[in-house]
Each structure stands twice: as structure tokens, then as C-alpha cells.
Amino acid sequence: xxxxxxxxxxxxxxxxxxxxxxxxxxxxxxxxxxxxxxxxxxxxxxxxxxxxxxxxxxxxxxxxxxxxxxxxxxxxxxxxxxxxxxxxxxxxxxxxxxxxxxxxxxxxxxxxxxxxxxxxxxxxxxxxxxxxxxxxxxxxxxxxxxxxxxxxxxxxxxxxxxxxxxx
Numbered sequence: 001x002x003x004x005x006x007x008x009x010x011x012x013x014x015x016x017x018x019x020x021x022x023x024x025x026x027x028x029x030x031x032x033x034x035x036x037x038x039x040x041x042x043x044x045x046x047x048x049x050x051x052x053x054x055x056x057x058x059x060x061x062x063x064x065x066x067x068x069x070x071x072x073x074x075x076x077x078x079x080x081x082x083x084x085x086x087x088x089x090x091x092x093x094x095x096x097x098x099x100x101x102x103x104x105x106x107x108x109x110x111x112x113x114x115x116x117x118x119x120x121x122x123x124x125x126x127x128x129x130x131x132x133x134x135x136x137x138x139x140x141x142x143x144x145x146x147x148x149x150x151x152x153x154x155x156x157x158x159x160x161x162x163x164x165x166x167x
Contacts, residue, residue: 002037003150004048005159009056013143013163016150022048030054035158049158064142066106068092073145074136075111076152081120081130084113091117095136096124106138140164 004022006015023041025031026048035050064070071092078085080093093112096102099122110132112120120128139145147163150156 002039002047002049003156005050005147005156005162006031007034007050007052007162008059009053011052011162013141013147013159014053014057014059015143016146019047022051025051025053037158049156050162062142064106064139064144066104066109070139070145071106071109072111073148074106074139075134076148078111078133079113079116080110080132080134080136081112081116081125083133084116086113089113093117093120095132097122100124107136110136 002019003016004019005013006017006022006025008014019041022031023045026033031051031053033046033048033050034052035048036046037049039047041047072090076085077090079090090111091114093110093116094102094104095108095110098104102108116130120130125132144163147159151160151163
């Protein structure tokens with residue numbers, strides 16, 4: 001049915017859970033409801049879409065792997081030079097070419113259509129006069145991908161204000 005965004009006591013996204021689990025956390029007073037969608041589980045108990053835990057939960061840091069799939073998802077399967085939405089037909093481009101010392105990092109790689117990648121060649125975006133649509137950055141958490149998928153599908157727009165770095 002409905003998914004619920006769980007925030008830590010510090011308001012950082014922690015998890016996505018089922019509405020049933022969220023309801024249990026609310027009933028046990030372990031969380032507070034921040035957003036709901038106007039539907040009700042039963043009279044007087046709105047169906048939550050965002051809850052915040054009352055006590056801070058320490059989460060161990062997990063590095064997000066730099067993979068083709070993750071890069072394309074971060075860039076919404078869109079060329080970062082011309083805006084072409086090419087799905088899986090996109091290539092990966094090094095903003096600063098490897099031959100000029102550019103590494104394989106989140107901040108130096110973007111999705112690009114074949115045409116833009118060839119046009120840019122072995123130059124920087126400034127030299128090629130091809131500015132980036134968005135500045136590449138490392139996602140803040142592994143949860144970022146799942147949350148952005150829900151937001152971009154149009155289902156949970158209310159989650160947008162709780163997630164840093166969305167475009």
C-alpha cells in the first residue's frame with residue numbers, strides 16, 4: 001500500500017518503511033507524525049507518509065559504490081550537457097578527462113549522450129563551451145536513490161523537503 005519515510009530525531013532520512021510499521025512506531029510513541037496523505041487508517045488516525053523518531057539512532061557510515069547504474073540514477077538518466085533523456089543509451093563522461101588527471105569520482109563523472117560526449121572530447125566543459133546542467137556530487141546516503149525514485153515518480157512529493165541535494 002503506502003510507504004513512509006522515517007527520519008532520525010535530527011530530521012535526516014533514515015529508512016523507508018511500510019505504513020503498518022510506521023503506525024506501530026506512532027502508537028508506541030517512538031515516533032511523531034510529520035506528514036500524512038489525507039487518508040485514514042481508522043477514524044482519527046491519519047495514514048502517515050513521513051514520521052520522525054523521538055530518539056536519535058546512530059547509523060554506521062556506508063560508502064555508496066560508484067557504478068554506472070548509480071551514476072545514471074543520480075543524473076536521472078539525463079545527459080548533463082544537453083538534457084537529452086536517453087535512458088540506458090547514455091554514456092559516462094569524465095568532466096575533467098582522465099588524460100588530464102581527472103579521476104573516477106562522483107564529482108568528476110556525469111551521464112552524457114553519445115553526441116555530447118564525442119563533441120566534448122578530451123576537453124573540459126569550459127573549453128568545449130558545454131556547461132553542465134547540474135554540478136555532479138556524491139549522493140548523501142544510499143537511501144537517496146530509493147527516496148528520489150519515489151519523489152520523481154510523483155507519489156511522495158512531501159518527502160522532497162526532507163532530502164538534501166534533490167534537483
